[in-house]
Amino acid sequence: xxxxxxxxxxxxxxxxxxxxxxxxxxxxxxxxxxxxxxxxxxxxxxxxxxxxxxxxxxxxxxxxxxxxxxxxxxxxxxxxxxxxxxxxxxxxxxxxxxxxxxxxxxxxxxxxxxxxxxxxxxxxxxx
Amino acid sequence: xxxxxxxxxxxxxxxxxxxxxxxxxxxxxxxxxxxxxxxxxxxxxxxxxxxxxxxxxxxxxxxxxxxxxxxxxxxxxxxxxxxxxxxxxxxxx
Numbered sequence: 001x002x003x004x005x006x007x008x009x010x011x012x013x014x015x016x017x018x019x020x021x022x023x024x025x026x027x028x029x030x031x032x033x034x035x036x037x038x039x040x041x042x043x044x045x046x047x048x049x050x051x052x053x054x055x056x057x058x059x060x061x062x063x064x065x066x067x068x069x070x071x072x073x074x075x076x077x078x079x080x081x082x083x084x085x086x087x088x089x090x091x092x093x094x095x096x097x098x099x100x101x102x103x104x105x106x107x108x109x110x111x112x113x114x115x116x117x118x119x120x121x122x123x124x125x126x127x
Numbered sequence: 128x129x130x131x132x133x134x135x136x137x138x139x140x141x142x143x144x145x146x147x148x149x150x151x152x153x154x155x156x157x158x159x160x161x162x163x164x165x166x167x168x169x170x171x172x173x174x175x176x177x178x179x180x181x182x183x184x185x186x187x188x189x190x191x192x193x194x195x196x197x198x199x200x201x202x203x204x205x206x207x208x209x210x211x212x213x214x215x216x217x218x219x220x
Contacts, residue, residue, distance in 0.1 A: 012188065023184055027148070043188075072190070075191070076150075076189070076193045077150070077152075077193070078188040079188075082185050086183060087180075087183045089179055092179065127190060
């Protein structure tokens, strides 16, 4: 649209989300929460006061990260956190970074164990 | 450009977007762009218990490159018009 002025962004721009608290999900599965300060056509974003929200089962922890520049190719989804609503279910328990790391490792080990057990069962080819 | 135009026709309809990371989100299609980035409103995650961090997210921007499927309402497609547009586009290239 050549008559559109320089400030007219295409319909899916993130301009409406500027200075809002957002949830950014990355391709590696991380969830970052922060205030959107800048973006571009590649969905590169600048997140201020960002924290990584780690959730394992009923436990969660917010690790402070500071000012982040995220390369757009890693972005999966950018969600607007409704300030009126609870960000997490109320039954969830906040724990320390050390505890959440331990819980993450336990979850990883359990998945690995399930994986090796499944491989063994598949080898036996029980029908 | 064909799918961009096609999605523009679907703005306002309920769709379910399944992402490559297996997350599935249902919402009203708010807007789409040339990269097929999608903005959804009134979103709810299909398997809510698995993604508690999305609880208070009601509007979201989804990068086009991470979309696997866009599930449409069964009456959302006028197959004849789509066929014609596809043939026209194929002839153009």
